[in-house]
Amino acid sequence: MDKEIKMGLRHVLEEKLEAALITVTKVLGSAPRKPGAQMLVLADGTTTGTIGGGCGEAEARQAALQVLSTGRARKHSLNMTADIAEDEGMVCGGIMELFIDYLGQGNVSEQLILLENYLLSFNHGESPVLVTLTGSKQENIGQKLVVQRNNQYSGDLGLPILNRIALEQVLASRDHSHFSVVNLDEGFNPCDTKAEIAYQLLLEPPVSETKLVILGAGHIGLPLAGMGKMLGYEVTVVDDRPSFANTLRFRTADRVICNDFEKALADLVIDPQTYVVIVTRGHRHDKVCLKNVIHKPAGYIGMIGSRRRVKAMLAELQEEGIPAEKLEKLYSPIGLKIGAETPEEIAVCILGEIIKVQKEQTVSINNEEPQKMLV
Incomplete structure (x- = not known):
C-alpha cells in the first residue's frame, strides 16, 4: 500500500466517509498496471491513486460505486480487449482481475478499528503486512489480518487454518517484500486453476518510503x-x-x-x-x-x-x-x-x-x- 493510498484511507476513516478500495490482483496479457496497484473511490466519485487510467479505470470506478451502494465487497474482471476500449484508444489488450473492498461505515466496527490501527502502526515505525481474504466459500470476504514484524497479529480471517496459513505466508515472504496472492482449494492446498479456488489471500507488505x-x-x-x-x-x-x-x-x-x-x-x-x-x-x-x-x-x-x-x-x-x-x-x-x-x-x-x-x-x-x- 503506497503513501498516497494510506493518506486517502486515513482521511476516509477520520471523516467517517464511504469508500471502496480497488486492488489489482491478477493481470493477463498486456495491462497498464501490475498486481498490487490500487485506487480508492469515494461515494462522490472522487478517486485517489490509479490502476491505469482510460476507460478501463472508468469501468472499475463504476464497479466501485456499485460496491458502495450495496455495502458488499466483490471481485471484478476488467476486460480491456473490448471494442469500447479500442474506441477510446486504450488498446492494452489484457485482462485485469480486481478486488473491490467496501470500507464504509456499514462495515463491522472491528474491521474499521483494525484498519485504523494498521495505518497508525506506520507512524510508530512498525512494518505490518496486511492480509485480506478476497475469495471464500463463506460470507467473510474482506476479512483482514494484520501481521507485525514480530509475527504477532490482530484480526481474523474467519477460520483458524486461514490465519495459520496467512502467518506462514507472511513469514516466508518477509525477505521479498512484494505484493502477492495466495490461492487455496477447498482442502486449503495451493492451487492455480480458477475453478479450484475456494479461498484467496492478498498479502500487502509495507512499502518503504523512497x-x-x-x-x-x-x-x-x-x-x-x-x-x-x-x-x-x-x-x-x-x-x-x-x-x-x-x-x-x-x-x-x-x-x-x-x-x-x-x-x-x-x-x-x-x-x-x-x-x-x-x-x-x-x-x-x-x-x-x-x-x-x-x-x-x-x-x-x-x-x-x-x-x-x-x-x-x-x-x-x-x-x-x-x-x-x-x-x-x-x-x-x-x-x-x-x-x-x-x-x-x-x-x-x-x-x-x-x-x-x-x-x-x-x-x-x-x-x-x-x-x-x-x-
Whole structure:
C-alpha cells in the first residue's frame, strides 16, 4: 500500500466517509498496471491513486460505486480487449482481475478499528503486512489480518487454518517484500486453476518510503527537488550555503539541510530505498560527498560531471584506498542520454535514470545487476 493510498484511507476513516478500495490482483496479457496497484473511490466519485487510467479505470470506478451502494465487497474482471476500449484508444489488450473492498461505515466496527490501527502502526515505525481474504466459500470476504514484524497479529480471517496459513505466508515472504496472492482449494492446498479456488489471500507488505537525497542546492537541484516530490519521493536537499539551502527556495522539499556536506551526511540514514544525486557546485565538494556515500547501501548514487573529470576523481579515490568495486556502483555521467541541456531537462534525465534503476531493482527477475552508465 503506497503513501498516497494510506493518506486517502486515513482521511476516509477520520471523516467517517464511504469508500471502496480497488486492488489489482491478477493481470493477463498486456495491462497498464501490475498486481498490487490500487485506487480508492469515494461515494462522490472522487478517486485517489490509479490502476491505469482510460476507460478501463472508468469501468472499475463504476464497479466501485456499485460496491458502495450495496455495502458488499466483490471481485471484478476488467476486460480491456473490448471494442469500447479500442474506441477510446486504450488498446492494452489484457485482462485485469480486481478486488473491490467496501470500507464504509456499514462495515463491522472491528474491521474499521483494525484498519485504523494498521495505518497508525506506520507512524510508530512498525512494518505490518496486511492480509485480506478476497475469495471464500463463506460470507467473510474482506476479512483482514494484520501481521507485525514480530509475527504477532490482530484480526481474523474467519477460520483458524486461514490465519495459520496467512502467518506462514507472511513469514516466508518477509525477505521479498512484494505484493502477492495466495490461492487455496477447498482442502486449503495451493492451487492455480480458477475453478479450484475456494479461498484467496492478498498479502500487502509495507512499502518503504523512497527517498531522494540531493547534494547540492544549485540550478539543477531546484527542479530536481520539485520533480522528485511530484514522483512521490521523500526529498532531502543538502548544501552549505544559506542563500541556496533554505525552505523558501525549496518549498516542496521534505527537508532542507544547510550544513557542511560531510557533517550532514553523517546524520543522514541512507538505505537501499535512498537515491542519492551529487550535483554540488564544484569538484572538491563532489569528492567529499562521494567519499561519504559510496560505502553506504544506497539504491542509486549518481554524480554530475564530464567523463574526464569523473575518471580523474575515481582514480584519486582509488589511490586513497576506496576499492574499485565500490566505485563501480556510481552512475556517471549522470542520467539518461536524451540530449539534455537546461537544468530542467537535466533533472528529467536524472530522474529517468533513477526510475529505470528503481524498476530494475523492484523486478529483479533474474537477479542480475542493473546495467550502469559507463564512466
